[in-house]
Amino acid sequence: MRTRWQRFKQSYMLYNFLRDPVAITSFIILAFLVFTSFAAPIIAPHDPYDSSTIDIMDAQMAPAWIDGGSSEFLLGTDAQGRDMLSTMLYGMRVSILIGVGAVCLQAFIGIIVGLLSGYVRRLDNILMRFADVQLSFSTYMVAIFIGAIVQTMFGVAGYDRVAVPLLIVIIGLAEWPQYARTVRASVLAERKKEYVEAARVIGLSRIRIMLRHILPNTLSPVLVISTVQVANAIMSEAALSFLGLGMPITKPSLGSLITAGFEYIFSGSWWITIFPGILLVSLILVINLLGDWVRDFLNPKLYKG
Amino acid sequence: MSAILEIHDVDKHFDISGSFLDQLQLSKGKITRKRTVVKAVNNVTLDIQPGETLSIVGESGCGKSTLARTVMGLYKPNKGTISYRGDRIDHLNSVKMLPYRTKMQMVFQDPYASLNPRMNVRQILEEPVRFHNPDLSRSEIKARVSEVMLQVGVDPVWASNYPHEFSGGQRQRISIARALVVDPEFIAADEPIAALDVSIQAQILNLLMDAQEQRGLTYLFISHDLSVVEHISTRVAVMYLGCICELATAKELFSNPKHPYTQALLSAIPRLGGKIGGHVRLSGDVPTPINLPSGCAFSGRCPHVNERCMQEIPAQLKLESGSVVACHGIEEGRI
Amino acid sequence: METLIDIKNLRVDFALRSGTVRAVRDVSLSINKGERLGIVGESGAGKSVLGFSIINLISKPGKITDGEIIFKGHDISKYSYDQMRKIRGNRISMIFQDPMMTLNPVLTIGTQMMETVLAHMDVSKKEAEKICLEKLTKVYIPSPEKRLSQYPHEFSGGMRQRIVIAISLLTSPNLIIADEPTTALDVTIQAEIMDLLLELCKTENMGLILITHDLAVVSEVTQRIAVLYAGKVVELGLSEQIINNPQHPYTQGLIQALPQMAGGKKRLNQIPGMMPSLLDMPKGCPFEPRCTICIERCKQEIPILKELESGTQVACFMRNGANKR
Ligand SMILES: Nc1ncnc2c1ncn2[C@@H]1O[C@H](COP(=O)(O)OP(=O)(O)OP(=O)(O)O)[C@@H](O)[C@H]1O
Ligand SMILES: Nc1ncnc2c1ncn2[C@@H]1O[C@H](COP(=O)(O)OP(=O)(O)OP(=O)(O)O)[C@@H](O)[C@H]1O
Ligand SMILES: [Mg+2]
Ligand SMILES: [Mg+2]
Numbered sequence: 028m029r030t031r032w033q034r035f036k037q038s039y040m041l042y043n044f045l046r047d048p049v050a051i052t053s054f055i056i057l058a059f060l061v062f063t064s065f066a067a068p069i070i071a072p073h074d075p076y077d078s079s080t081i082d083i084m085d086a087q088m089a090p091a092w093i094d095g096g097s098s099e100f101l102l103g104t105d106a107q108g109r110d111m112l113s114t115m116l117y118g119m120r121v122s123i124l125i126g127v128g129a130v131c132l133q134a135f136i137g138i139i140v141g142l143l144s145g146y147v148r149r150l151d152n153i154l155m156r157f158a159d160v161q162l163s164f165s166t167y168m169v170a171i172f173i174g175a176i177v178q179t180m181f182g183v184a185g186y187d188r189v190a191v192p193l194l195i196v197i198i199g200l201a202e203w204p205q206y207a208r209t210v211r212a213s214v215l216a217e218r219k220k221e222y223v224e225a226a227r228v229i230g231l232s233r234i235r236i237m238l239r240h241i242l243p244n245t246l247s248p249v250l251v252i253s254t255v256q257v258a259n260a261i262m263s264e265a266a267l268s269f270l271g272l273g274m275p276i277t278k279p280s281l282g283s284l285i286t287a288g289f290e291y292i293f294s295g296s297w298w299i300t301i302f303p304g305i306l307l308v309s310l311i312l313v314i315n316l317l318g319d320w321v322r323d324f325l326n327p328k329l330y331k332g
Numbered sequence: 333m334s335a336i337l338e339i340h341d342v343d344k345h346f347d348i349s350g351s352f353l354d355q356l357q358l359s360k361g362k363i364t365r366k367r368t369v370v371k372a373v374n375n376v377t378l379d380i381q382p383g384e385t386l387s388i389v390g391e392s393g394c395g396k397s398t399l400a401r402t403v404m405g406l407y408k409p410n411k412g413t414i415s416y417r418g419d420r421i422d423h424l425n426s427v428k429m430l431p432y433r434t435k436m437q438m439v440f441q442d443p444y445a446s447l448n449p450r451m452n453v454r455q456i457l458e459e460p461v462r463f464h465n466p467d468l469s470r471s472e473i474k475a476r477v478s479e480v481m482l483q484v485g486v487d488p489v490w491a492s493n494y495p496h497e498f499s500g501g502q503r504q505r506i507s508i509a510r511a512l513v514v515d516p517e518f519i520a521a522d523e524p525i526a527a528l529d530v531s532i533q534a535q536i537l538n539l540l541m542d543a544q545e546q547r548g549l550t551y552l553f554i555s556h557d558l559s560v561v562e563h564i565s566t567r568v569a570v571m572y573l574g575c576i577c578e579l580a581t582a583k584e585l586f587s588n589p590k591h592p593y594t595q596a597l598l599s600a601i602p603r604l605g606g607k608i609g610g611h612v613r614l615s616g617d618v619p620t621p622i623n624l625p626s627g628c629a630f631s632g633r634c635p636h637v638n639e640r641c642m643q644e645i646p647a648q649l650k651l652e653s654g655s656v657v658a659c660h661g662i663e664e665g666r667i
Numbered sequence: 668m669e670t671l672i673d674i675k676n677l678r679v680d681f682a683l684r685s686g687t688v689r690a691v692r693d694v695s696l697s698i699n700k701g702e703r704l705g706i707v708g709e710s711g712a713g714k715s716v717l718g719f720s721i722i723n724l725i726s727k728p729g730k731i732t733d734g735e736i737i738f739k740g741h742d743i744s745k746y747s748y749d750q751m752r753k754i755r756g757n758r759i760s761m762i763f764q765d766p767m768m769t770l771n772p773v774l775t776i777g778t779q780m781m782e783t784v785l786a787h788m789d790v791s792k793k794e795a796e797k798i799c800l801e802k803l804t805k806v807y808i809p810s811p812e813k814r815l816s817q818y819p820h821e822f823s824g825g826m827r828q829r830i831v832i833a834i835s836l837l838t839s840p841n842l843i844i845a846d847e848p849t850t851a852l853d854v855t856i857q858a859e860i861m862d863l864l865l866e867l868c869k870t871e872n873m874g875l876i877l878i879t880h881d882l883a884v885v886s887e888v889t890q891r892i893a894v895l896y897a898g899k900v901v902e903l904g905l906s907e908q909i910i911n912n913p914q915h916p917y918t919q920g921l922i923q924a925l926p927q928m929a930g931g932k933k934r935l936n937q938i939p940g941m942m943p944s945l946l947d948m949p950k951g952c953p954f955e956p957r958c959t960i961c962i963e964r965c966k967q968e969i970p971i972l973k974e975l976e977s978g979t980q981v982a983c984f985m986r987n988g989a990n991k992r
Contacts, residue, residue, distance in 0.1 A: 240451075562927075597854065
């Protein structure tokens with residue numbers, strides 16, 4: 028008789044994790060980044076969303092250690108005079124929010140579709156063809172299309188408010204087939220196993236077998252692709268922002284910060300682009316490194332690339 | 333004595349031709365639709381008497397598991413009827429089937445695949461009880477589960493452990509407990525000891541026999557270990573390519589096998605301290621259930637085959653000894 | 668009798684994170700030319716590891732940590748991979764439970780057989796083909812010429828196993844190690860394969876190590892039987908002796924547990940408990956926790972193999988006088 032915590036402490040997962048310095052480092056960095064971004068309202072020195080505190084006279088100030096820098100703005104300011112550090116923290120929060128939100132949506136749709144098409148043979152063909160059609164549209168096409176419609180519908184000011192949920196929906200809709208396929212493949216493998224037949228012999232209903240018996244056993248591959256997908260979603264959002272279809276500059280994400288700074292890079296204000304760029308790259312990198320570990324740990328053969 | 337389970341003229345075929353497009357074939361300039369059907373079980377008629385152990389033996393792929401699964405309602409038969417104590421159960425939907433689910437249970441072969449790896453023993457065993465008796469209280473369910481766990485020899489202290497923490501033999505005990513916990517009358521055991529160690533097999537067999545004695549169970553027992561079958565069965569059915577070729581009491585079958593296939597099968601059992609080489613050599617290969625021979629299923633390998641065997645499917649013949657044999661040779665008195 | 672292979676005090680360990688798995692502990696066995704030896708024991712007793720270690724094919728964390736394997740005057744347990752390759756498949760062949768472990772699904776039988784012959788023998792292609800046909804005929808594959816151009820999936824399980832046997836015969840080895848060659852097959856086919864192995868050993872004067880968990884099968888095929896329990900040989904002797912007059916309580920239990928030994932009773936004579944985990948071995952005799960005749964000494968000391976008058980060697984304090992104090 029052991030508690031969950033004891034089980035966890037003795038588990039192979041923890042042991043494997045503690046033996047992998049890359050995984051530990053990535054985890055620590057990721058935890059730090061996530062913590063600082065969500066604690067931004069408390070720890071950030073300025074509030075970039077509050078226009079009353081922003082002074083256009085501070086615009087394009089260099090980082091503190093360079094001539095022309097001020098100790099008030101550690102990493103300098105952007106073209107509108109916002110503190111880079113604070114803006115980046117807030118921006119990372121938006122990026123992570125969109126990334127995680129989009130992945131939750133993807134996973135939700137994908138798992139339902141995958142379960143249904145794997146377990147209800149009649150639906151399989153239709154749902155999978157539907158997924159193929161969805162995959163053949165690229166994320167950007169969907170985004171450009173929906174983004175353009177919404178922007179004309181709400182106007183620029185209204186777009187600010189709906190931008191985050193909109194991006195979540197766009198990225199979420201674009202990539203659910205990944206989940207659907209993964210879940211379907213493992214449902215097909217699981218449904219042949221004898222414990223599913225045993226559940227049928229007990230007389231449990233299909234829905235209950237699906238949710239209670241099959242679903243928990245398909246979650247390992249879902250976890251594996253989730254880490255990769257979060258990184259992908261954050262990248263998608265950054266790319267969309269870079270194209271001007273993502274977060275507006277008043278509520279910047281890391282992607283839109285990079286875009287915004289891009290204009291000034293040749294006028295010498297490199298920090299507006301470079302710092303968010305570094306942050307974005309490190310965020311994606313640690314997520315992917317951690318994802319690699321999860322993949323290797325859970326199933327060395329399952330999902331490559 | 334009325335049978336607990338009657339299987340009458342049951343066929344189970346699997347269509348493995350895939351989707352519509354896969355079925356289309358180009359032959360001689362014409363597109364035709366071709367289906368590939370696995371005839372796993374053909375014209376099987378059996379009755380199982382209360383309290384007995386009816387064993388099914390036969391080569392791998394002859395349809396033993398398919399028959400058991402059809403009986404359990406996991407597959408719908410293509411033809412024929414299955415009745416439980418006189419009531420037809422083969423065409424029931426899952427809700428109408430529920431009352432029979434507590435009476436008929438199944439134990440599977442693979443102790444590693446037959447327990448859900450994400451549920452602990454308590455969840456595995458409590459689920460069927462709670463599902464079939466929604467108004468039992470928590471403590472009643474718990475008591476019932478503990479009682480069954482004790483009966484199968486798994487200490488209830490281990491209830492919060494997960495299946496991977498148990499050995500194969502213990503897992504098989506848990507599987508048996510899951511079948512027993514709804515208090516069934518009939519259990520289909522599909523090779524319950526095939527994946528276990530020799531020294532553990534006896535433990536599980538004893539457990540099955542004890543449970544039968546205490547609860548008056550009826551077994552449909554599938555195995556390819558003939559010496560085990562000889563020991564525990566009341567009657568034995570020998571299957572070959574989906575057909576039953578001989579059905580007799582265990583004593584009669586093992587002392588006086590009639591059907592040429594049964595004779596070959598029995599002669600091949602390795603005997604402790606015996607000499608190898610005395611077995612009946614079967615010529616030819618096991619045909620696949622996709623292309624069944626037109627006559628007797630065994631005609632391709634039978635040493636006593638004649639023209640009629642190739643053309644006509646033999647009917648089940650009841651002999652004086654009470655056994656049932658499907659063989660033209662015996663009918664004609666040739667063998 | 669000339670000794671073919673002599674295994675002395677072999678130890679194989681698997682270093683895992685949870686500890687060292689001692690899969691084979693102090694095993695000494697020897698086989699004479701043309702002799703057939705059976706190794707029986709339950710799952711996890713170390714039968715396969717023992718078989719693999721003879722041809723130096725133990726998978727990764729496993730290692731021969733002690734002992735020697737003398738084959739033709741050389742200690743092959745210390746051989747390098749390349750040196751071993753010459754012996755493997757040439758002088759010693761191995762047959763696995765799953766024939767597809769040996770057969771490559773994308774190559775025809777002919778290609779695979781020719782490859783083996785050409786790799787180990789200095790013959791022309793014509794002659795190689797002749798050898799292949801000859802061996803296929805030996806294992807009773809009908810119309811071998813046609814079969815050479817077929818792929819493994821076109822054969823039934825029993826035929827595949829026979830082809831694997833034919834491949835292992837190609838280089839006329841001195842010893843065949845068969846690791847549960849018929850466990851996946853039906854009784855009728857099992858009888859044929861065993862018949863074939865026995866016949867080949869006799870006609871070619873080959874040694875055979877037959878690994879299985881089925882006592883009845885080894886008793887039919889082999890001359891001597893070694894009973895393995897938790898990585899140790901607990902009993903070793905002539906097949907008739909072991910079957911008719913088993914000495915070690917584990918062997919006795921195994922034989923008594925067979926349904927035909929129940930002697931009219933319904934209940935079988937079961938051995939209680941199960942084999943201890945190789946990670947967590949008792950200090951004394953590994954069978955002591957399940958043993959019905961154990962004494963205090965069994966808990967403290969590991970009994971070693973001692974020969975009885977009948978010639979059977981047994982590792983049990985209660986059985987061999989030499990071990991008694
Ligand atoms: N779900 C299925 N779909 C298609 N074919 C099937 C299915 N289940 C079984 N079969 C086929 O039906 C035949 C009988 O299979 P079955 O599993 O009943 O054999 P068995 O006698 O239980 O064999 P074993 O001893 O190997 O368990 C086989 O040829 C098998 O390939
Ligand atoms: N690659 C490996 N890594 C770790 N442990 C191993 C490995 N291979 C074998 N073992 C251990 O060695 C022990 C003996 O294994 P082995 O495969 O020889 O058993 P066996 O007697 O052949 O059983 P079976 O009848 O199931 O084939 C097992 O307890 C197993 O845990
Ligand atoms: Mg089966
Ligand atoms: Mg093995």
